[in-house]
Amino acid sequence: MEHIEVNIEEEHQSERIDKVIASVDPGWSRSQVQNWVKEGNVTVNGKQIKTNYKVSTGDVVSITIPDPSPLDVVPEEMDLDIVYEDHDVLVVNKPRGMVVHPAAGNYTGTLVNGLMAHCKDLSGINGVLRPGIVHRIDKDTTGLLMVAKNDMAHESLVNQLKAKTTKRKYKAIVHGMMPHDRGTIDAPIGRDKSDRQKMTVTDENSRDAVTHFNVLERFDGFTLVECQLETGRTHQIRVHMKYIGFPLAGDPKYGPKKTLDIKGQALHAGVLGFQHPRRDTYIEFEAPLPKDMEALLDKLRRKMG
Numbered sequence: 001m002e003h004i005e006v007n008i009e010e011e012h013q014s015e016r017i018d019k020v021i022a023s024v025d026p027g028w029s030r031s032q033v034q035n036w037v038k039e040g041n042v043t044v045n046g047k048q049i050k051t052n053y054k055v056s057t058g059d060v061v062s063i064t065i066p067d068p069s070p071l072d073v074v075p076e077e078m079d080l081d082i083v084y085e086d087h088d089v090l091v092v093n094k095p096r097g098m099v100v101h102p103a104a105g106n107y108t109g110t111l112v113n114g115l116m117a118h119c120k121d122l123s124g125i126n127g128v129l130r131p132g133i134v135h136r137i138d139k140d141t142t143g144l145l146m147v148a149k150n151d152m153a154h155e156s157l158v159n160q161l162k163a164k165t166t167k168r169k170y171k172a173i174v175h176g177m178m179p180h181d182r183g184t185i186d187a188p189i190g191r192d193k194s195d196r197q198k199m200t201v202t203d204e205n206s207r208d209a210v211t212h213f214n215v216l217e218r219f220d221g222f223t224l225v226e227c228q229l230e231t232g233r234t235h236q237i238r239v240h241m242k243y244i245g246f247p248l249a250g251d252p253k254y255g256p257k258k259t260l261d262i263k264g265q266a267l268h269a270g271v272l273g274f275q276h277p278r279r280d281t282y283i284e285f286e287a288p289l290p291k292d293m294e295a296l297l298d299k300l301r302r303k304m305g
Contacts, residue, residue: 001064008059017042017053021063023191023205030196041066073102073131078114083144083285088153088278090119090132092145093287096264099139101130115147122147123154134158135232140250140264142290143170144272156277161232167273168229170237171216171289173266173296174246175256178223182214185240189233198253199235201243209233211240219300222249222260238265249296260296268293 004024012020021033021042034051036042041064044053055061081093094100094111101112115122115132122132125148132147134157146166148154160166190206192198201209210230217224223246227237238254241247247255251265260266273284289297 004063006061075117076113090147100136125154141267143269153277169271173249185211
């Protein structure tokens, strides 16, 4: 179990306790927090409270995060696109529509289910629901993911992500004809107060986020860009591109309704590079664009011609 203490600042005066706690970590939902309160895992100034408790400036909120309930993740045979594999790491090219790991409402059909059928040795650092998973890409984003097959490899890869020494390049089709050839978006990302399912650029309860981009090709009303992540925040490229006025084509969450015919955002994690945890040599992999993105680009090129 993990214990966290939060001191209530004046800006949160009279807000509901579940709303305040949910804003501490983007991964916590209000319903999850309400369950913690009901189970007695949240106290204010040493006393148990109800979910409708409104905080006061100076309150000390203590949160005990319970260990996740044990769940069996069932191995499922899948035709995974394994780009590289050895005793320590595995690199997989994830298709559109596949969730990376099991979570509420999605306990089957995930990449983790497929990986567990493919190989029995995955690191246990992230627990039963996310064995081997070092980083994620969204359900409808395609491309490369690194997976740790033991705890040594897991720690090494996580440390490389923290040190910003991994290479992660994405290709995206965005709305609008981008006038500048390259740039850097340095804008902190946090949970959107008006919609808990979204992230946004904000100074409140946010984390630093940096995306570098350069234009690869321009079309009539659209641009193909390459984005390199310096940080890895939830929905980072999708949020940053919307923030500068060039939302991703096909993005149901951050893009316009009138868009290109593609099931999900036109975003592909095409290049992944990192130091091998055991050999300490740099290795890099590239995955070609998925067929649906290639088809969109062909259409856009024909329109230009």
